[in-house]
Amino acid sequence: MAEKKAEESSERKKEFKTTVGGIPIKKVYGPVDSAPVDPNKDLAAPGEYPFTRNIMPTGYRGRLWTMRQYAGFATVEETNERFKYLYKNGQTGFSVAFHLPTQEGYDSDHLLSAGEVGKCGVAIDSLQDMERLWEGIPLGDVSTSMTINATAPIILAMYIAAAEKQGVDRKKLNGTVQNDILKEYIARNTYIFGPAPSMRLVTDICTFCAQQLPQWNSISISGYHMREAGATAAQEAAFTLANGIAYVQAMIDTGMEVDSFAPRFSFFFAAYTNVLEEVAKYRALRRTWAKIMKDRFGAKNPRSLMLRYHVQTDGFTLTAQQPLNNVVRVTLQALAAVLGGCQSLHTNSFDEALSLPSERAVQVALRTQQIIAEESGVADVVDPLGGSYYVESLTNEIEKRVLAYLDDIDRIGGSLKAIEKGYIQQEIANSSYEHQKAVDSGEQVIVGLNKYTTQEQHGAELLHVGADLEAKQMDRLSKLRAGRDNHKVKLLLDKVHGVAKSNDNIMPVMIEAVEAYATLGEISDALRQAFGEYRERNVV
Amino acid sequence: MSSKIRVLVAKPGLDGHDRGAKVVVRGLRDVGMEVIYLGLRVSPEQIVEAAIQEDVDVVGLSCLSGAHMSLFPKTMELLRNKGPKDILVVAGGIIPEKDIPQLKEAGIAEVFGPGTSIDTIAKFIAAKTEGKAR
Numbered sequence: 001m002a003e004k005k006a007e008e009s010s011e012r013k014k015e016f017k018t019t020v021g022g023i024p025i026k027k028v029y030g031p032v033d034s035a036p037v038d039p040n041k042d043l044a045a046p047g048e049y050p051f052t053r054n055i056m057p058t059g060y061r062g063r064l065w066t067m068r069q070y071a072g073f074a075t076v077e078e079t080n081e082r083f084k085y086l087y088k089n090g091q092t093g094f095s096v097a098f099h100l101p102t103q104e105g106y107d108s109d110h111l112l113s114a115g116e117v118g119k120c121g122v123a124i125d126s127l128q129d130m131e132r133l134w135e136g137i138p139l140g141d142v143s144t145s146m147t148i149n150a151t152a153p154i155i156l157a158m159y160i161a162a163a164e165k166q167g168v169d170r171k172k173l174n175g176t177v178q179n180d181i182l183k184e185y186i187a188r189n190t191y192i193f194g195p196a197p198s199m200r201l202v203t204d205i206c207t208f209c210a211q212q213l214p215q216w217n218s219i220s221i222s223g224y225h226m227r228e229a230g231a232t233a234a235q236e237a238a239f240t241l242a243n244g245i246a247y248v249q250a251m252i253d254t255g256m257e258v259d260s261f262a263p264r265f266s267f268f269f270a271a272y273t274n275v276l277e278e279v280a281k282y283r284a285l286r287r288t289w290a291k292i293m294k295d296r297f298g299a300k301n302p303r304s305l306m307l308r309y310h311v312q313t314d315g316f317t318l319t320a321q322q323p324l325n326n327v328v329r330v331t332l333q334a335l336a337a338v339l340g341g342c343q344s345l346h347t348n349s350f351d352e353a354l355s356l357p358s359e360r361a362v363q364v365a366l367r368t369q370q371i372i373a374e375e376s377g378v379a380d381v382v383d384p385l386g387g388s389y390y391v392e393s394l395t396n397e398i399e400k401r402v403l404a405y406l407d408d409i410d411r412i413g414g415s416l417k418a419i420e421k422g423y424i425q426q427e428i429a430n431s432s433y434e435h436q437k438a439v440d441s442g443e444q445v446i447v448g449l450n451k452y453t454t455q456e457q458h459g460a461e462l463l464h465v466g467a468d469l470e471a472k473q474m475d476r477l478s479k480l481r482a483g484r485d486n487h488k489v490k491l492l493l494d495k496v497h498g499v500a501k502s503n504d505n506i507m508p509v510m511i512e513a514v515e516a517y518a519t520l521g522e523i524s525d526a527l528r529q530a531f532g533e534y535r536e537r538n539v540v
Numbered sequence: 541m542s543s544k545i546r547v548l549v550a551k552p553g554l555d556g557h558d559r560g561a562k563v564v565v566r567g568l569r570d571v572g573m574e575v576i577y578l579g580l581r582v583s584p585e586q587i588v589e590a591a592i593q594e595d596v597d598v599v600g601l602s603c604l605s606g607a608h609m610s611l612f613p614k615t616m617e618l619l620r621n622k623g624p625k626d627i628l629v630v631a632g633g634i635i636p637e638k639d640i641p642q643l644k645e646a647g648i649a650e651v652f653g654p655g656t657s658i659d660t661i662a663k664f665i666a667a668k669t670e671g672k673a674r
Contacts (some may be wrong), residue, residue, distance in 0.1 A: 027651075100556075100607075102552035111581065112553075113554070114607075114614075115553060115607035115610025116554050116607045118557075119607055120605050120606060184556075187556075189558060189581075190554075228559065319654065338602055353654045354636060354637075355634060355636045432559055434569075436563045470549050491604075534634075538579045540579050
């Protein structure tokens with residue numbers, strides 16, 4: 001029936017695409033469309049190069065993905081209470097959200113922190129806060145993902161110091177720091193210093209981890225935030241891999257051998273609602289990265305070739321209108337992530353277009369993953385969509401588009417240059433604006449927003465962060481400054497400045513400084529004096 | 541056309557979510573307004589200073605970090621003390637409904653939440669600035 005209609009050219013739309021600015025879709029796909037680019041290799045078995053179908057031979061039959069919910073609750077005490085509760089209930093993977101001042105190098109009592117304290121995450125000003133955050137949780141037994149970039153050296157130093165105070169050997173620490181500064185200039189915007197000194201801090205962390213934290217993921221190269229800013233699926237994939245190439249090259253330029261650090265590189269992507277395009281994106285990403293690492297960088301360790309990644313369902317797709325509909329969106333997005341073979345997954349809460357998430361909404365989000373894992377059956381087979389004419393064709397198409405972008409970026413001189421020129425930002429801004437126009441015109445339907453609208457009020461219970469927290473955190477800081485050896489702190493801050501000016505690795509002095517209870521803002525200021533601050537060019 | 545509506549768009553505070561602000565900047569330009577984008581991490585003081593210097597008719601504030609209840613009223617207070625009385629101020633971001641009455645009381649003319657079309661914002665601004673002598 002549907003085919004007959006199509007032949008009569010009475011289809012619902014003039015043109016079908018995966019998303020606005022995405023890939024045009026034919027009526028139906030067959031064997032010709034899905035033929036692999038390299039028939040001998042591209043669709044090798046799961047666990048085999050180039051890992052299109054999965055990096056593990058057994059997929060989720062061995063072990064399910066890690067359900068890693070990103071959270072931070074204002075004060076360290078509240079967050080610690082939550083973490084302890086989760087730990088007692090068997091959760092061993094934590095993901096810490098830091099409030100913006102911590103991410104951007106300001107103490108809670110800084111003028112620019114006004115109004116931001118404890119919003120968007122937990123306030124960490126000093127090692128004292130970090131110690132309290134993990135009180136009662138043995139850091140040798142858990143894995144911790146920390147969304148931290150510009151101030152990653154300081155936060156990682158605090159984590160190591162807190163662990164060692166617990167008596168845990170740093171070699172046993174398991175977790176991730178995001179440490180992906182390039183995408184901050186493109187989308188997420190929590191940079192402090194310019195690209196050159198920032199890249200040096202990134203490589204300092206990667207080198208330090210390779211030598212001293214063998215189980216730690218030293219970077220999480222992120223496409224998520226670019227997608228949130230408006231990138232299409234192919235752009236998200238392309239720009240993330242371009243940044244990945246820049247980091248690998250920067251590490252090689254410091255004299256490191258590729259297989260000594262690449263196995264600890266990890267990635268982070270979004271999941272949109274167009275399920276099959278997302279699945280194809282993850283498959284194309286695995287394949288393209290494996291080829292880049294092998295052919296461009298000569299990596300030999302299979303682990304260097306494997307794209308391991310975390311997925312978060314996409315916040316931008318959630319609507320403030322009829323918020324319960326978001327449960328369905330998140331389900332489709334999480335399904336895409338699982339069908340695509342992610343290593344870990346965060347599902348958003350349905351009320352996040354209205355405010356920071358409430359407890360009830362967070363629970364539904366976690367249950368969504370558990371239902372997919374335990375009831376849907378999709379986790380029982382590896383790469384269930386492999387061989388689908390359409391999905392294989394989309395996988396090839398995304399790979400093709402990624403390679404075309406990578407060629408463009410190589411011609412510009414790499415992703416750092418492309419960012420400085422505003423090229424990547426402009427590509428994303430164009431996609432974002434195109435999307436907005438398509439939504440405003442009704443060409444792109446968003447249920448409950450521009451079609452099937454109702455007048456109902458949401459009536460959701462929202463989370464509220466109290467204002468007294470700011471005063472509490474400021475009080476804590478002044479007590480800390482009064483009770484520590486300020487002469488020693490001063491000497492160590494000078495030392496931080498000196499190492500920043502030299503070519504030495506920044507991490508050892510960071511650990512010394514945080515152990516003397518120098519604050520995050522003070523250490524950031526020492527780095528600001530050495531590196532200067534970055535002012536972005538506004539690309540709209 | 542010397543009577544173009546002049547708009548300043550800014551993101552006070554430390555929030556980096558600028559997709560919405562950028563789309564609004566471009567959208568308002570496309571309907572013929574003159575739009576200055578001040579960018580990220582600007583203080584209320586810097587916003588007010590720029591609004592006066594650039595002689596704008598409208599200021600658009602965006603915040604998605606939850607700090608709006610501190611940053612928006614502070615900007616309004618400074619604007620009222622230092623700036624011309626008739627600048628129209630609108631805001632956008634993740635702003636819980638219960639906060640809106642207080643923001644309006646502080647002088648913000650309208651709060652545009654997620655999903656608002658460019659057309660809605662442009663029409664609101666055009667209607668509110670209509671007949672304003674320039």
